Amino acid sequence: xxxxxxxxxxxxxxxxxxxxxxxxxxxxxxxxxxxxxxxxxxxxxxxxxxxxxxxxxxxxxxxxxxxxxxxxxxxxxxxxxxxxxxxxxxxxxxxxxxxxxxxxxxxxxxxxxxxxxxxxxxxxxxxxxxxxxxxxxxxxxxxxxxxxxxxxxxxxxxxxxxxxxxxxxxxxxxxxxxxxxxxxxxxxxxxxxxxxxxxxxxxxxxxxxxxxxxxxxxxxxxxxxxxxxxxxxxxxxxxxxxxxxxxxxxxxxxxxxxxxxxxxxxxxxxxxxxxxxxxxxxxxxxxxxxxxxxxxxxxxxxxxxxxxxxxxxxxxxxxxxxxxxxxxxxxxxxxxxxxxxxxxxxxxxxxxxxxxxxxxxxxxxxxxxxxxxxxxxxxxxxxxxxxxxxxxxxxxxxxxxxxxxxxxxxxxxxxxxxxxxxxxxxxxxxxxxxxxxxxxxxxxxxxxxxxxxxxxxxxxxxxxxxxxxxxxxxxxxxxxxxxxxxxxxxxxxxxxxxxxxxxxxxxxxxxxxxxxxxxxxxxxxxxxxxxxxxxxxxxxxxxxxxxxxxxxxxxxxxxxxxxxxxxxxxxxxxxxxxxxxxxxxxxxxxxxxxxxxxxxxxxxxxxxxxxxxxxxxxxxxxxxxxx
Amino acid sequence: xxxxxxxxxxxxxxxxxxxxxxxxxxxxxxxxxxxxxxxxxxxxxxxxxxxxxxxxxxxxxxxxxxxxxxx
Numbered sequence: 001x002x003x004x005x006x007x008x009x010x011x012x013x014x015x016x017x018x019x020x021x022x023x024x025x026x027x028x029x030x031x032x033x034x035x036x037x038x039x040x041x042x043x044x045x046x047x048x049x050x051x052x053x054x055x056x057x058x059x060x061x062x063x064x065x066x067x068x069x070x071x072x073x074x075x076x077x078x079x080x081x082x083x084x085x086x087x088x089x090x091x092x093x094x095x096x097x098x099x100x101x102x103x104x105x106x107x108x109x110x111x112x113x114x115x116x117x118x119x120x121x122x123x124x125x126x127x128x129x130x131x132x133x134x135x136x137x138x139x140x141x142x143x144x145x146x147x148x149x150x151x152x153x154x155x156x157x158x159x160x161x162x163x164x165x166x167x168x169x170x171x172x173x174x175x176x177x178x179x180x181x182x183x184x185x186x187x188x189x190x191x192x193x194x195x196x197x198x199x200x201x202x203x204x205x206x207x208x209x210x211x212x213x214x215x216x217x218x219x220x221x222x223x224x225x226x227x228x229x230x231x232x233x234x235x236x237x238x239x240x241x242x243x244x245x246x247x248x249x250x251x252x253x254x255x256x257x258x259x260x261x262x263x264x265x266x267x268x269x270x271x272x273x274x275x276x277x278x279x280x281x282x283x284x285x286x287x288x289x290x291x292x293x294x295x296x297x298x299x300x301x302x303x304x305x306x307x308x309x310x311x312x313x314x315x316x317x318x319x320x321x322x323x324x325x326x327x328x329x330x331x332x333x334x335x336x337x338x339x340x341x342x343x344x345x346x347x348x349x350x351x352x353x354x355x356x357x358x359x360x361x362x363x364x365x366x367x368x369x370x371x372x373x374x375x376x377x378x379x380x381x382x383x384x385x386x387x388x389x390x391x392x393x394x395x396x397x398x399x400x401x402x403x404x405x406x407x408x409x410x411x412x413x414x415x416x417x418x419x420x421x422x423x424x425x426x427x428x429x430x431x432x433x434x435x436x437x438x439x440x441x442x443x444x445x446x447x448x449x450x451x452x453x454x455x456x457x458x459x460x461x462x463x464x465x466x467x468x469x470x471x472x473x474x475x476x477x478x479x480x481x482x483x484x485x486x487x488x489x490x491x492x493x494x495x496x497x498x499x500x501x502x503x504x505x506x507x508x509x510x511x512x513x514x515x516x517x518x519x520x521x522x523x524x525x526x527x528x529x530x531x532x533x534x535x536x537x538x539x540x541x542x543x544x545x546x547x548x549x550x551x552x553x554x555x556x557x558x559x560x561x562x563x564x565x566x567x568x569x570x571x572x573x574x575x576x577x578x579x580x581x582x583x584x585x586x587x588x589x590x591x592x593x594x595x596x597x598x599x600x601x602x603x604x605x606x607x608x609x610x611x612x613x614x615x616x617x618x619x620x621x622x623x624x625x626x627x
Numbered sequence: 628x629x630x631x632x633x634x635x636x637x638x639x640x641x642x643x644x645x646x647x648x649x650x651x652x653x654x655x656x657x658x659x660x661x662x663x664x665x666x667x668x669x670x671x672x673x674x675x676x677x678x679x680x681x682x683x684x685x686x687x688x689x690x691x692x693x694x695x696x697x698x
Contacts, residue, residue, distance in 0.1 A: 058691075058692060058693070061692050062690075062692075065689040065690075065692075066689075067644075067689070067690060070640075070641070070644075070690075071638070071640070102637075106637060109662075109663075113663060113664065113665065222661070222664050222666060225661060225663045225664065226659050226661060226668075236643055239640060239643075281640050282638050282639060282640050285638075285639040285640040285643065286638075286639040286640075286662075289639065289662065289663055290639075290663070293663045
């Protein structure tokens with residue numbers, strides 16, 4: 001509890017005790033009948049002022065500042081009016097319970113904020129800067145690119161960098177939600193936010209703190225509650241009209257019925273007070289963002305970063321999932337499966353692979369890396385010139401001066417090379433050297449663990465359409481599609497075709513999510529109603545382009561996130577219905593004299609407390625219990 | 628220039644009102660009082676940044692006199 005909260009608690013306790021004593025005394029003496037009239041008034045004013053003096057003071061100050069419809073003012077008017085009509089004990093009770101509710105509210109919000117902060121306890125407090133021999137503790141923000149830092153066992157990696165010395169295991173739990181130790185050694189890139197294992201690492205910093213993974217993630221989560229969901233905007237707008245309308249209603253209720261019907265003002269003023277108490281909008285205004293906040297927190301605990309409340313809301317309505325194949329459903333780690341020299345070519349299998357490796361050698365595509373691995377020898381950069389890469393086709397270049405083409409059948413067709421069609425399962429790269437067909441290299445990719453499980457789980461959760469998109473050949477796509485169990489696939493797509501495919505899906509199935517690796521499918525990610533990027537740890541581009549970011553590679557997080565989104569929206573709806581329902585009911589009952597001021601206080605702070613408690617459920621969300 | 632400050636705000640509705648009030652100040656490009664994170668973000672013209680921030684804090688105090696902004 002903060003100091004402010006503790007002080008309020010003390011005042012509540014003092015005021016409560018005084019109030020109970022006064023109530024008991026009043027009962028024993030038959031309503032202070034022995035004393036002249038002002039005595040009970042003055043007696044009840046004591047606990048009233050103990051508990052309410054700050055509210056009164058704030059109300060006065062706010063009026064001076066031109067803030068009329070704020071809750072301090074409303075509570076002050078309502079309780080003072082109650083004093084005027086002789087409802088002393090009610091007046092004190094209203095103020096007392098209002099303060100208790102406010103205290104609980106501020107405590108609960110603080111708690112939920114803390115628990116999210118704990119989940120996201122990534123921020124490093126210091127970095128050890130290596131100054132050639134001696135080590136100095138500095139603020140991570142003061143470390144520059146190319147500085148060398150030392151990460152000791154058990155410590156958080158403060159900045160992104162490359163290991164230059166030492167071996168260790170890194171725990172990525174804070175980033176991915178799963179404790180999977182990853183082996184690192186010299187030459188490897190590491191991300192800030194990981195926790196170092198047993199070994200000491202010397203790391204050359206590659207990014208300043210503000211651009212490091214940790215800072216990017218923290219920034220993202222902090223800003224998430226600023227991207228407001230439609231429900232939230234609706235409620236904020238609603239609150240803007242609600243309070244003035246109800247307040248005006250209260251004034252009319254106090255004046256018109258007694259004038260029209262005759263009779264005393266007191267009974268109608270009391271009903272007007274009920275209106276004033278109910279008119280406070282805070283229960284409404286807090287319940288929605290807190291619900292989303294909880295959902296975003298629950299997601300970040302399983303290593304899923306949601307970039308805004310609006311995306312969580314959009315995800316809850318998603319009916320179709322579209323997946324990219326490479327890097328999303330499959331690992332994106334190709335291995336050379338086969339090398340088939342052309343019938344007329346005189347090249348060896350290894351030579352064919354070498355040619356392909358040279359052409360692809362300067363690309364970062366996963367295909368290129370696996371070719372280099374299979375080739376096994378150091379490539380001599382100067383042998384290759386004029387490299388031109390065409391997306392969806394392949395590479396054209398010159399190798400030792402002669403034209404070398406490596407790519408799919410479209411490339412061969414366009415260059416009018418008479419190639420021998422290869423129907424092996426996998427990705428086929430056709431190679432043509434010096435204008436002649438030389439052969440084909442077949443590469444295979446492995447499907448990720450849990451991909452089939454994830455697709456099945458999404459279907460079980462009511463996703464009507466699951467589709468896979470790929471630039472790969474039909475045969476390779478068919479194999480993956482069958483194994484994973486998606487409803488349909490589109491193969492041999494150029495990157496620009498993917499957006500068209502997605503748009504078609506959006507038209508057919510409604511709200512559609514796209515899942516990609518965020519590296520070369522940014523336009524599709526942006527176009528989708530909800531864009532997921534997978535395996536985003538350490539990839540700024542993916543984090544930038546996507547709406548929801550899966551830090552690790554696990555497709556099974558998709559159905560989990562879907563459940564979180566739906567549950568969050570359900571909780572937010574419940575909160576709105578509860579808050580509005582109770583308030584309207586109390587307003588109606590109050591107008592016809594059936595609700596007491598107690599009911600009104602409940603409708604204000606009681607409902608706020610219930611809504612907060614309801615939202616907190618999201619923070620306790622456990623993926624193990626929601627398979 | 629864009630800067631972020633810690634702040635203490637007691638109610639969600641006040642935070643919304645503060646955001647509106649600060650956005651109205653001349654020279655402010657964007658502003659947000661985040662009740663959940665208890666953070667105040669302001670983006671304003673560079674040359675008058677400090678005066679604008681001071682003005683913003685004043686506007687916030689007008690909405691809720693108790694609020695604290697750690698500059």
